[in-house]
Amino acid sequence: MSKKTDSLKIVTANRLREGDVVYLTDSGKWSIHLNESRASRDPAAIDAMLAEAAADVAARRIVAPYAMEVSEVDGILQPLSAREIIRAAGPTVRADYRQQENDARSRAA
Template sequence: MNRSFAPKVVTANRLQEGDVVYLTADDRWSLVHHEAELIEDEAHAQMRLLHAAAQKLVVVGAYLADAKPGPNGPEPTHFREEFRTRGPSNYHHGKQADLTT
């Protein structure tokens, strides 16, 4: 394993709804960051990104985002990715609402 490689998750937006989603180890797209596959190897990351990008009818704009392990699963490291796990801060809209209903 490459020690200098920062762990990643594959993330994208759903084509139809635009929702932020994460690629899981069992090839689902989850709304929940904790359920993402935490990828710790650069070559594997590129493979998973290609796999995601090929799903043209499911997601848009797949990319690799930095993440770190946490008690409940992967967590984002940058504030932009943290906001993407929730939704806007001015209203209880987006995933923060969808996931509690």
């Protein structure tokens, strides 16, 4: 039987191509929506999620996966640290700048 920890954790990373913050879901896909993520208090389950993420790193889908602590409030997952609150809120750069950069890359290719 696995030992339980006090903290609820999910696995997060960044999508390699766009840099978006993503979260590992129950289906093994990556979502930009934190509340779609798979959460666990079981250290073995968290290790298994990190192993799943490592395969996606090897496939060059994501970078820098790690487990982060969350709390569940009324069925909604909430990040606990200031860093994760900022990451979950979305890009801190205006979307039109990002689109201009993508357009410039397309023209250069």
